[in-house]
Amino acid sequence: MRKQDMNRDWIATAATLSAALPYLQRYNDAVVVIKLGGHAMSSDAEMENFARDVVLMQQVGVNPVIVHGGGPMINEMLEKLDIKSDFVNGKRVTDKATVEVVEMVLSGRVNKWIVNAINRQGGRAVGLSGKDANLMTCDQDAPELGLVGTPAEIDTKVLKTLFDDNTIPVIAPLGAGRDGETLNVNGDTAAGAYASALNADRLLLLTDVSGVKDGDGNVLTELTPEQISELTASGVIAGGMIPKTQTCLDAISNGVRAAVILDGRAPNACLLELFTEHGAGSIIRAAK
Secondary structure, three states: OOOOOOOOHHHHHHHHHHHHHHHHHHHOOEEEEEEOOHHHHHOOHHHHHHHHHHHHHOOOOOOEEEEEOOOOHHHHHHHHOOOOOOOEEEEOOEEEHHHHHHHHHHHHHHHHHHHHHHOOOOOOOEEOOHHHOOEEEEEEHHHHHEEEEEEEEEEHHHHHHHHHHHOEEEOEEEEOOOOOOEEOOHHHHHHHHHHHOOOEEEEEEEEEEOOOOOOOOOOOOOEOOOHHHHHOOOOOOOOOHHHHHHHHHHHOOOOOOEEEEEEEOOOOHHHHHHHOOOOOOOOOOOOO
């Protein structure tokens, strides 16, 4: 038998749900592309929490698309196999031996880990890579990078079919080259390309930082492309944040309504961003 007395926690929970109603309505049937980064996948417990949030998002009408990385797992396997891996401008130099390991880790271990976590939370997810059903066709990037691709064509038919079937796509960032070769694609770049092709309402880049920061280390909660350019030119945005902000700018210029850089390790980060007034992290959208 349920107790009839209410405590403050129950009342607060009901108030939170009530306050979320306008945001639930706003995102009904919206496409939200989520890039799940390697450092945001540090434990089974965190993965289960992320999966629960994704299932809830779908339950209230959102069409989530998960694009994942897996850099730490790739590094671990390359080290075990004694395969040297170098980087140029933040991109992994990928020869034939390396791309075989990348595909094994991303399409096998990491992709299925995420799919299984979502399924255990009552959702229905399916694992894909850009090589499946001509999902992502790529041109080869700079020659010195080897088998690294830049997205050229995205075929969204399979993804839209999955939306209609209430199935969540979980996509490894691999693509097929013009001759059918496997190409390694930067995860942020892949997520931005899928978001653009789907005219997504939101692109969420889950990272291991709380957002874009100013010169004093404070998180900037709202930014325009012009402000991003100024912060980059002045050196405030630097290092690994540059490709992330560039991905956001490219997505916005290609029709994505807004892009957000947020800390994927924070509890319920995606729910806070989508369904609360204050959001989470740094949102980037075109100036009105």
